[in-house]
Amino acid sequence: MGSVRQTSTLAIVSLVAGILGWTILPFLGSVTAIITGHMARGEIRRQPDRLDGDALALVGLVLGWVNVGLWILGVLAFVMFFGGLAWLGWANS
Known part of the structure; x- marks a missing residue:
């Protein structure tokens, strides 16, 4: 009879933080999801007979x-837009 594997707590935290990153904790939730997701996958790889939850992580x-990628694109678009406006204002004066 095989032993029952426990779902990794870090994998659950990663999933919940990833969802929160898209809702009420935009950047902080995403960074937490990334960190805990990597930690969970490492933990699961080290103890595959005891832990489960790789898909959650x-x-x-x-x-x-x-989400982090979209934040970076948004910041770049913001800088390019307002940088372009500043350049146009400087070039016309």
Whole structure:
């Protein structure tokens, strides 16, 4: 009879933080999801006979990285837009 594997707490935290990163904790939740997702996957790889939840950790990682990527694109767009406006204002004076 096989032993029952326990779901990694870090994997659950990663998934929840990834969801929160898209809702009420935009940047902080995403960074937490990324950190805990990597920690959970390492923990699961080290103890595969005792821990489960790799898919949860992976979903948390994906949610976190996609959100961080969109934040970076948003900041770049903001800087380019207002930088372009500043350049136009400087060039016309």
